[in-house]
Amino acid sequence: MKILEIIFSTSFGYAILRVTTPILFAALGAVISDKAGVINIALEGIMLMAALWGVIISAFTHSAWWGLVAAIVSGVLMSFILAYFSLNLKTDVILAGIALNLFSSGGTIFILYLVAHDKGISSSLKSEVLPQMTLPLVNKIPVIGPIFSGHNILTYIALLAVILVYVLLYRTPLGLRIRAVGENPDAADSVGIGVNKIRYIALLLSGILASFGGAYLSMGYVSWFSTNMTAGRGFIALAAEAMGKGTPLGTFFASLLFGFAGALANNLQSLRIPSEFIQMIPYIVTIIGLVIYSSSQVSRIKKVKEQ
Amino acid sequence: MKEILKMQNITKVYPNGIVANKRVNFSVNEGEIHALVGENGAGKTTLMKILFGLEQPEEGAIYLNGKKVSINSPFIAIKNGIGMVHQHFMLVPSLTVAENIVLGIEPRKRGFIDFKKAVEITEELAQKYNLKVDAKAVVRDLPVGMKQKVEILKALLRGAKILILDEPTAVLTPQETEELFEELLRLKEKGHTIIFISHKLREVKQISDRVTIMRHGKNVGVFKTSEVTEQDISKLMVGRDVVLKIEKTQHKPGEVVLEVKNLTWINEWGKPTLKNVSFSVRSGEILGVAGVEGNGQRELVEIITGLRKFDKGDLLLDGKIINNLSIKERRELGISYIPEDRMVYGVAAEASIAENLIADRFEKREFNHGILTNIRKIASFSKYLIEEFKIQCSSFNQKVKMLSGGNIQKVVVAREFSSGPKLLIADQPTRGIDVGATELIHKKIIELRDRGTAVLLISADLNEIMELSDTLIVMFGGEIVAYFDDLSKVTEEELGTYMLGLKKQSYEEIRRVLYA
Amino acid sequence: MHREVLFEIVRTAVAILISLFVVFLIVFLVSSQPTEALSKFLIGPLSKVRYFSNVLELSIPLIFNGLAISIMFQAKQFNIGAEGAFFMGAVAATVVGITMNLPRIIHLPFAIIAGSFIGGILLFIPAILKSKWNASELVSSLMLNYILYYFGIFIINYYLRDVNAGYMVSYPLNSSVLLPKLMVGTRLHYGIFIAIAMIIIMYYFLYRTKWGYAIRMTGLNEKFAEYVGINVKKVILYAQIIGGIIAGMGGAVELLGMYTRFEWQKLPGYGWDGIIVAILARNNPLLVPVAAFFLSYIRIGADLMARMTDVPSEVVSVIQALVIMLIAAESFMAKWRHTMVVKRAKEEFYVNNGGSLQ
Numbered sequence A: 001m002k003i004l005e006i007i008f009s010t011s012f013g014y015a016i017l018r019v020t021t022p023i024l025f026a027a028l029g030a031v032i033s034d035k036a037g038v039i040n041i042a043l044e045g046i047m048l049m050a051a052l053w054g055v056i057i058s059a060f061t062h063s064a065w066w067g068l069v070a071a072i073v074s075g076v077l078m079s080f081i082l083a084y085f086s087l088n089l090k091t092d093v094i095l096a097g098i099a100l101n102l103f104s105s106g107g108t109i110f111i112l113y114l115v116a117h118d119k120g121i122s123s124s125l126k127s128e129v130l131p132q133m134t135l136p137l138v139n140k141i142p143v144i145g146p147i148f149s150g151h152n153i154l155t156y157i158a159l160l161a162v163i164l165v166y167v168l169l170y171r172t173p174l175g176l177r178i179r180a181v182g183e184n185p186d187a188a189d190s191v192g193i194g195v196n197k198i199r200y201i202a203l204l205l206s207g208i209l210a211s212f213g214g215a216y217l218s219m220g221y222v223s224w225f226s227t228n229m230t231a232g233r234g235f236i237a238l239a240a241e242a243m244g245k246g247t248p249l250g251t252f253f254a255s256l257l258f259g260f261a262g263a264l265a266n267n268l269q270s271l272r273i274p275s276e277f278i279q280m281i282p283y284i285v286t287i288i289g290l291v292i293y294s295s296s297q298v299s300r301i302k303k304v305k306e307q
Numbered sequence B: 001m002k003e004i005l006k007m008q009n010i011t012k013v014y015p016n017g018i019v020a021n022k023r024v025n026f027s028v029n030e031g032e033i034h035a036l037v038g039e040n041g042a043g044k045t046t047l048m049k050i051l052f053g054l055e056q057p058e059e060g061a062i063y064l065n066g067k068k069v070s071i072n073s074p075f076i077a078i079k080n081g082i083g084m085v086h087q088h089f090m091l092v093p094s095l096t097v098a099e100n101i102v103l104g105i106e107p108r109k110r111g112f113i114d115f116k117k118a119v120e121i122t123e124e125l126a127q128k129y130n131l132k133v134d135a136k137a138v139v140r141d142l143p144v145g146m147k148q149k150v151e152i153l154k155a156l157l158r159g160a161k162i163l164i165l166d167e168p169t170a171v172l173t174p175q176e177t178e179e180l181f182e183e184l185l186r187l188k189e190k191g192h193t194i195i196f197i198s199h200k201l202r203e204v205k206q207i208s209d210r211v212t213i214m215r216h217g218k219n220v221g222v223f224k225t226s227e228v229t230e231q232d233i234s235k236l237m238v239g240r241d242v243v244l245k246i247e248k249t250q251h252k253p254g255e256v257v258l259e260v261k262n263l264t265w266i267n268e269w270g271k272p273t274l275k276n277v278s279f280s281v282r283s284g285e286i287l288g289v290a291g292v293e294g295n296g297q298r299e300l301v302e303i304i305t306g307l308r309k310f311d312k313g314d315l316l317l318d319g320k321i322i323n324n325l326s327i328k329e330r331r332e333l334g335i336s337y338i339p340e341d342r343m344v345y346g347v348a349a350e351a352s353i354a355e356n357l358i359a360d361r362f363e364k365r366e367f368n369h370g371i372l373t374n375i376r377k378i379a380s381f382s383k384y385l386i387e388e389f390k391i392q393c394s395s396f397n398q399k400v401k402m403l404s405g406g407n408i409q410k411v412v413v414a415r416e417f418s419s420g421p422k423l424l425i426a427d428q429p430t431r432g433i434d435v436g437a438t439e440l441i442h443k444k445i446i447e448l449r450d451r452g453t454a455v456l457l458i459s460a461d462l463n464e465i466m467e468l469s470d471t472l473i474v475m476f477g478g479e480i481v482a483y484f485d486d487l488s489k490v491t492e493e494e495l496g497t498y499m500l501g502l503k504k505q506s507y508e509e510i511r512r513v514l515y516a
Numbered sequence C: 001m002h003r004e005v006l007f008e009i010v011r012t013a014v015a016i017l018i019s020l021f022v023v024f025l026i027v028f029l030v031s032s033q034p035t036e037a038l039s040k041f042l043i044g045p046l047s048k049v050r051y052f053s054n055v056l057e058l059s060i061p062l063i064f065n066g067l068a069i070s071i072m073f074q075a076k077q078f079n080i081g082a083e084g085a086f087f088m089g090a091v092a093a094t095v096v097g098i099t100m101n102l103p104r105i106i107h108l109p110f111a112i113i114a115g116s117f118i119g120g121i122l123l124f125i126p127a128i129l130k131s132k133w134n135a136s137e138l139v140s141s142l143m144l145n146y147i148l149y150y151f152g153i154f155i156i157n158y159y160l161r162d163v164n165a166g167y168m169v170s171y172p173l174n175s176s177v178l179l180p181k182l183m184v185g186t187r188l189h190y191g192i193f194i195a196i197a198m199i200i201i202m203y204y205f206l207y208r209t210k211w212g213y214a215i216r217m218t219g220l221n222e223k224f225a226e227y228v229g230i231n232v233k234k235v236i237l238y239a240q241i242i243g244g245i246i247a248g249m250g251g252a253v254e255l256l257g258m259y260t261r262f263e264w265q266k267l268p269g270y271g272w273d274g275i276i277v278a279i280l281a282r283n284n285p286l287l288v289p290v291a292a293f294f295l296s297y298i299r300i301g302a303d304l305m306a307r308m309t310d311v312p313s314e315v316v317s318v319i320q321a322l323v324i325m326l327i328a329a330e331s332f333m334a335k336w337r338h339t340m341v342v343k344r345a346k347e348e349f350y351v352n353n354g355g356s357l358q
């Protein structure tokens, strides 16, 4: 069977990690903001904006690193706007997130047009890509080597981020405060923790993570920016976070699942199935995953009660 | 005596236009236990929230040790040595006692939290103030009295010299209250100043040095506690002589209306919160349910009303099983329910009074004209209920959120009482509302009883339960531990021993509540 | 009551002014002909009948989507699947319009009903996932939009594609299915009357029927609704199905009124616009046309500006985002309102207490 052949090849394993990277970044962002009790719907828009600024600044400075810095700065700014409106002006955070996404999808075209005189793609800009890394020793191991070595540096940062986010949330004072603020803001308030301050920090961290994901898309996954290139990854990340029960490790595995679905979609293009159906796969998997997760939540509560 | 705190001319207007504090002056001396009393809605909590930086006043100034301070967040209040134990506990349920206590001032080791140190700190502090807690226990699993100790420790760890306790005894049994008072006296000896909010005048007499009385948002008097009687205080609190006695006739119980059989409920963490509960309520009878909150009352009520599904046991209304009926079907059979938390269950605050009043019957033919709603009928119906239940409002189109607590509760009561229920479940029907509204609601409950409604009354207010109930059961740990058919023969202290689980009646004595 | 309304009007106006101001700033920054650009943007749509007609034409899909989103938001369901339902409503109308040959009097209504029906069925999906398994309708409807997009494109591409046309479009629709134009020389069509009818129907539905009442109570306080015996799960279902029906109807009307073939290559984005309209209109059907007109006006203005000057039309995305965020901001201008409340409370106090607070 051709499908099995594809799935069990090392290049498919490699592709899973490649496709997982941006989702994982955004999903970890979702973990942090969710733990603080604010849903960050704007991940999608933040990624998109970051992808654009990465390309623009890397093209102007001829440095992928400055591009990355610019991407992060744009992510911080976007999350700052989200935080300001949802925390200071008390805009419903979902609506504020939707507004930011709309702003991003139009705003990136606006900026792209001003800079590259094109409303679709950044091909007239000579942008840079972030380096790929060959892991010494690891690359020599059969099977493991081809899967894990030779990725973009951001892929490794994403994997590292899983651990960092875990340590942050469960081992540091900031993490304890984030969790307290998310679970009972009044309790945090009553001991003098500034609830808004903690939520600001959580949203900014979440935005930074998402902008890594955006930078990866335009300076790693591909080497250009195109309009709406995030294609719902920010939303898929939200689903991944939900499926991962809000824990960093669970979210990592859920993201891998979506990475798998995405890699499958990319690889099945060669089969004789209408391409439209193949492109649906990641979204269908997301819905199925979400349903399985949510129903397991419902039945978990039921089951305990039946004992 | 040195004045440690002075609040001057404090005025607070909430966004809904309610003026909760009107140029209040409040002063506390160092090292005293100062009681702040007033009936529900008088503005005590608001005044203390302002002191603790949770609310900002429109006018007024606060002086600590003679120095003017501006307290715009709890952080500043804490820095100024003020600590507050809130009416509703402010704890993070999933964290441990130690984590809750060090939250915000976590001990660190190389940037990470030092969990061991946190436990040490907690244990040391508990030792010092003789407040026994288990530092490693998860807060979610603690009983109420224990949570309160955690709250007090939290404040003390942050260096509170002035400790505010907002109705600390409302959730405690008489015995736990005694324990708390001993702890408070020890704190006083150690030099702490305590502001103690209550409307239980006996407690105020027992524990406080001075008392400030509030009524309708104003300070109406400050006294040395030893120089006033309970009657003096209560007169000032409500502005007239209170009739604490509720006038009612001897009850004439009829047929069994509600029968609960062997009800068992396991919560999401696998703990049984109702164990084999059986009882019945007869028509024309008010059956009181006494017990410390969290001993299964909420689960019981939610199961009877249909808000919660259950699988072990039976519910019978007029002899017919109603286990699997929907809320709507139960309501149609004549079950009415005054919920414990009116803002969460009782009303849609953003909707109008009229819309709230018709909520349980908007589908009935009389309120509809073909496919459209019958506006005229809804208007006349609303006007009638507003009058009948003396709901103070500008019109039936006013949003419920603009009303005061007592009037919001009247909206709930008007709706639930006017459907002519067979069974009324009244869960804390007068919690947090003023005396006027309380009296009205008590009167209406008795009226319903006299017309043959079976009433199940759940209340944390022992006074209310003793006065209103005809018969009484006590719940502890998810079980019925006592049944009394003659309330004149029990004292509050005796009830307390049952509520704490120190005593339990025999199986036969409890079985009497089935009237079978 | 009146004060509240006045307060909301002022707030909306200020939000719009602030957003416009930000756009002015941007235009002055990026354009070499800023005054020209701004005048095109602000009064361009009024300069020709055709332009103004464009504003009305664009209002139609915005009204449908605004109504669809409003009813779902009233039930507090953040279903954003109107986008996909609208798109598939148009696809359904295309299928009916090409494959059937019927007299106009049957064909046209049938095509619109088909679009509505498909829309209703499709938004039933996130609704049932929510009410059965508590799966977030926000995420599932977002994903559904992508799925529906590919599915719609698949149908057009594989079954209805006109290979003789230069790019991916369907065969032409039968003329018996097209909505007649209202005015020669413009694309304004009879769909506007369907839109107006839907506004009135939806208003009555929401505020004057028991079903609308149940939707509103569920949205205002779900626990309360459950407690008084409203079948909340059912409400969640039908609010979204109705939302889907309106969005699907909108898609069909848009296609039959504005086009002669199916030519969309991507999602038209009206579902998202519906959110902006619903927020501006406070989810009230009677205000939906006003909000839709406003949004449509700035869109057409921006298009004209882009066509005649060097400012890309996407600059409106700034206005849209800011308007949503400011209007939905509870604390935006809350200080002003609070001062009003305090002043009034004090006045009352003085009157009742003979001039003194003590």
Ligand SMILES: Nc1ncnc2c1ncn2[C@@H]1O[C@H](COP(=O)(O)OP(=O)(O)O)[C@@H](O)[C@H]1O
Binding pocket: B014, B015, B016, B018, B019, B020, B038, B039, B040, B041, B042, B043, B044, B045, B046, B047, B404, B405, B406, B432
């Ligand atoms: N957050 C709030 N918003 C609006 N009104 C409130 C709020 N908190 C309290 N109130 C109203 O202010 C008055 C005083 O309440 P409170 O200070 O809680 O009284 P007490 O603690 O003496 O019972 C009541 O009428 C209450 O309904």
Ligand SMILES: [Mg+2]
Binding pocket: B044, B045, B046, B087, B166
């Ligand atoms: Mg209080």
